[in-house]
Amino acid sequence: MAQPEQQPERYTGETLPAWSLPAAASAEIGIGVEWPERVTRDWALGGSTGAGVRVCILDSGVQPDHPLVGALEGAVALRKTEDGEIVVEDDTEGDLCGHGTACAGIVRSIAPDCRLFSVRVLGAGFKGSGSVLLEGLRWAIGQGFDVVNMSLSTTKKHFSGLLHELADSAYFRRTVLVASAHNMPVESYPWRFSSVISVGSHEEADPLTFFYNPSPPVEFFGRGVNVEVAWIGGARIRSSGNSFATPHMSAICTLILAKHPELTPFQLKSVLYLTASNVGGANE
Amino acid sequence: MNDQNLQAAVSAGVMSAESEHRALLQSIVEVARAIFSARAASIFLHDEEADELVFEAVAGEGSDSLLGTRFPSSTGVAGWVLVTRQPLIIDDLEQDPRHARETAESTGYVPKAMMTVPLLHDERALGVLNVLDRSKEIEFSLGQMELLGLFANQAAIALDLLQRARHARAVLTQSGGDAGVIARIASALEGLDEEQREPVLRLLGALDDVLRADVSF
Numbered sequence: 001m002a003q004p005e006q007q008p009e010r011y012t013g014e015t016l017p018a019w020s021l022p023a024a025a026s027a028e029i030g031i032g033v034e035w036p037e038r039v040t041r042d043w044a045l046g047g048s049t050g051a052g053v054r055v056c057i058l059d060s061g062v063q064p065d066h067p068l069v070g071a072l073e074g075a076v077a078l079r080k081t082e083d084g085e086i087v088v089e090d091d092t093e094g095d096l097c098g099h100g101t102a103c104a105g106i107v108r109s110i111a112p113d114c115r116l117f118s119v120r121v122l123g124a125g126f127k128g129s130g131s132v133l134l135e136g137l138r139w140a141i142g143q144g145f146d147v148v149n150m151s152l153s154t155t156k157k158h159f160s161g162l163l164h165e166l167a168d169s170a171y172f173r174r175t176v177l178v179a180s181a182h183n184m185p186v187e188s189y190p191w192r193f194s195s196v197i198s199v200g201s202h203e204e205a206d207p208l209t210f211f212y213n214p215s216p217p218v219e220f221f222g223r224g225v226n227v228e229v230a231w232i233g234g235a236r237i238r239s240s241g242n243s244f245a246t247p248h249m250s251a252i253c254t255l256i257l258a259k260h261p262e263l264t265p266f267q268l269k270s271v272l273y274l275t276a277s278n279v280g281g282a283n284e
Numbered sequence: 285m286n287d288q289n290l291q292a293a294v295s296a297g298v299m300s301a302e303s304e305h306r307a308l309l310q311s312i313v314e315v316a317r318a319i320f321s322a323r324a325a326s327i328f329l330h331d332e333e334a335d336e337l338v339f340e341a342v343a344g345e346g347s348d349s350l351l352g353t354r355f356p357s358s359t360g361v362a363g364w365v366l367v368t369r370q371p372l373i374i375d376d377l378e379q380d381p382r383h384a385r386e387t388a389e390s391t392g393y394v395p396k397a398m399m400t401v402p403l404l405h406d407e408r409a410l411g412v413l414n415v416l417d418r419s420k421e422i423e424f425s426l427g428q429m430e431l432l433g434l435f436a437n438q439a440a441i442a443l444d445l446l447q448r449a450r451h452a453r454a455v456l457t458q459s460g461g462d463a464g465v466i467a468r469i470a471s472a473l474e475g476l477d478e479e480q481r482e483p484v485l486r487l488l489g490a491l492d493d494v495l496r497a498d499v500s501f
Contacts, residue, residue: 060364097364099372122367129367152368155407180370184433186404188369203426226424231379240373240424 039274041208045255050111052261053254056145057107057247058136059100059152061091061120068105068230069116077120078136086135091120098232102239103151103247105230110207110251111258117145122152130156134163137177137190141170146257149250150179150196151243153188163190171195171265176257178250180242181218192217197253197269201225201245210252212276220272222248302453305446309341312439313413317343319431321419323395326350327403327439329411329447330357330366337362337412340443345393345416361400362412369409371401371432373424399424401432403440410443 021029036043054073064072075091095101104116121136122129133154140148148170154163167190170177179191181200191198194216201224202211211221224245231237249272256271257263263271273279309327317325324344328337336354357363365372375397395416403411413436422428456467473484 097360099364099368122364152370155369155404155409157407182369184371184401184404184436186369201426201429225426226375235379237377237379238375240429241371243368243370243372 039271041275044271044275045252045259048111048255048259050107050114050251050254050258052113052115053111053146053258054115054117054144055107055111055250055254056117056119056140056143056148057100057104058119058121058133058140058148058150059103060097060122061093061095061100062104062116062118063095063098063101063230063232063234066101066105066230066234068236069101069108070112071116072104073115073117075118075120076139078132078139080132086132088135088139091118093120095232096120097122098237099151099243101232102229102237102244103149103250106207106227106244106247107149107251107254110248111254114251114254114258117143130154130159134159134166137163137166137170141166141173141175144173145175146261147176147178147250147253149247150177150190151246153180153182153191155186155188157187160189164193164195166190167193167195174264176253176265176268178246178253180246182242195265197249197265197272199242199246199249201240201242207248208252209277210249210272211278212273219269220249220276221245222252224248302446302449305442305449306341308442309439309446310343312435312442313341313343316413316415316432316435320399320415320428321422322415323417324393325413325415327411327413327443328362328366329443330409337366340411340446349392361398362414365400365402366409366412369402369404371399371429371436373400373429374398375424399428399432401436403436403443405440405444410440410447413439 061077062069062072062075064075075094076088077091077093078086078088080086099122100118100120104118107114108116119136119140121133133152137148137150167177177190177196179196179198181191181198182188190196198217198219200213200218200221202209202221203225204223205226207223209223213219213221222245224242225240226238227240227244228236229239229244252272253268256268260271313325313327316322322344324342324346326339326343326346327341329340330336331338331354334354335357337357339350339353342350357366361372361374377398378394378396397417399415399418401413402409403413413432415432418424469488473481476484
C-alpha cells in the first residue's frame with residue numbers, strides 16, 4: 001500500500017505573522033470562519049460525514065478492508081534496524097494486535113467519508129518502542145494529517161521533552177493530536193500536554209455524546225465503555241477503555257474540520273468546549 | 285563490587301525470601317479473581333532481556349500448569365497493554381479466531397472476556413495483570429476499571445520487590461561468596477533482639493574502625 005502523499009499546503013505557519021503585526025498586515029489575517037452568534041452542534045458538525053479530512057491512526061496497524069474500516073488511503077510501519085536506525089516502510093502486515101483496527105473502525109463509523117491512514121508504531125517488539133513512537137509521530141506531523149489519533153502513551157520521562165516539542169509543532173501546523181489519558185495514577189505522555197486534546201471515558205452509549213472536563217489535565221470525555229469495535233480476522237468485539245474513547249473524539253474533530261476546515265486546533269478546541277454535552281451543545 | 289551492588293547483596297540477606305514475594309503476588313491475583321467473580325486472574329512479568337511475558341502468579345483456571353510459561357511480548361492483547369501502558373477491557377474474545385488459537389496453544393484455556401492493565405512502577409512497565417471471564421452478572425463500569433487499577437498498583441509494587449530481590453540474589457551469586465558473608469551477618473543481626481544486638485554492633489563498629497584505619501594507613 002502506497003505511502004500518503006505529503007501535503008505541504010497544510011503548513012500555514014510560515015504565511016502567518018510570527019512575532020508582530022504591522023498595521024498594514026492586520027487586514028490580511030482574516031480568520032476565514034463565519035462565527036455564528038451562538039455556536040451549536042448543528043453549526044459545528046450537522047450534516048458532516050468527515051469528507052476529505054485526513055485522519056492518521058498511530059497504533060498497531062490497521063487491517064485493510066475490514067468491513068467496519070473500509071479502504072485505507074495509506075499505511076506505513078516504522079521499524080528499528082539492527083543499527084538502531086528507525087525506518088519508515090510500506091506496511092504489508094496490517095494489524096498485529098487488533099487495537100489499531102478497532103480505533104480505525106470507530107472513526108469510520110462516525111465519519112464515514114474521512115480519509116484514513118495507518119502509521120504502525122507498535123507490534124514490532126517491545127524494545128525501543130518509545131523512540132519508534134516518537135519517530136512515528138514526527139513522521140505523521142510531517143505529512144500534515146488533519147487529525148492524529150493516539151490511543152497510547154509513554155511513561156519514559158526522557159521522551160517527554162521531545163514529545164512536548166512535537167505536540168506543540170503539530171498544534172501550530174494545524175495537525176490535531178487526540179491522545180488517550182491515563183486512568184491510573186502515573187505520569188505519562190503526551191496526553192498531559194495542553195497542545196493535545198486529551199480524552200478519558202464516559203459510560204453513555206451515544207457515540208456523539210462528549211463532555212468537557214472543567215478540571216484538567218483530562219479535557220474531554222468520549223464514549224469508552226462497551227463499544228462494539230472492529231478486530232483482526234474481520235471480527236467484531238465489545239471493548240472498553242480510554243483507547244476507544246479517543247477515536248470517538250478524533251471522529252468528532254473530523255466531522256467539525258470537514259465542515260470548517262479553516263479552524264486551528266485552538267479554535268477547534270473552543271468549538272468542542274461550546275458544543276460539549278455538559279456545556280450547551282448537546283441537543284442542538 | 286560497587287557500593288550499589290554490595291547494598292543490594294546485603295539487602296538480600298535481610299529481605300524476605302522469593303517465596304514470600306510470590307505469595308504476595310498470588311494473594312493479589314486470588315483477591316482480584318474473587319472480587320470480579322472471575323474464572324482466572326494472572327500476573328505476567330516482562331522479561332526485558334528475552335522480550336517475553338512470563339506467568340508469575342495464576343489463580344483459578346490454569347493455576348496448576350501456567351507458572352513460568354513464556355510467550356512473546358510483542359503480540360496479543362497483553363503485549364499491547366504492556367507497550368502502550370493503557371488498560372484494555374475486551375468482551376466476546378471468542379470472535380477473534382487468531383487470539384483463540386494462539387491462547388489455546390499456549391495456555392489450554394480460551395477466555396471469552398479479558399480485563400488487562402499494565403503494571404507500572406516509576407517509568408517502567410513491569411508486566412501486566414489479567415482478569416479473565418469475570419461474572420456475566422457484573423456489567424462492566426468505569427468503577428471496575430478504577431478497582432482494577434488499584435489492584436494493578438499493588439501488584440506493581442510486589443513485582444518490583446520480587447525483581448529487586450532477584451537482582452540482589454544474582455549479585456550475591458556472582459560475587460563468588462564475598463558478599464554472602466556480609467549478607468549472612470546482616471540477616472543474623474536482623475533476627476537478634478535488642479540486648480543481643482548491642483554487643484554485636486559494638487564488635488562490628490570496632491571492625492569498621494580497624495578497616496578504616498587500615499585504608500588510611
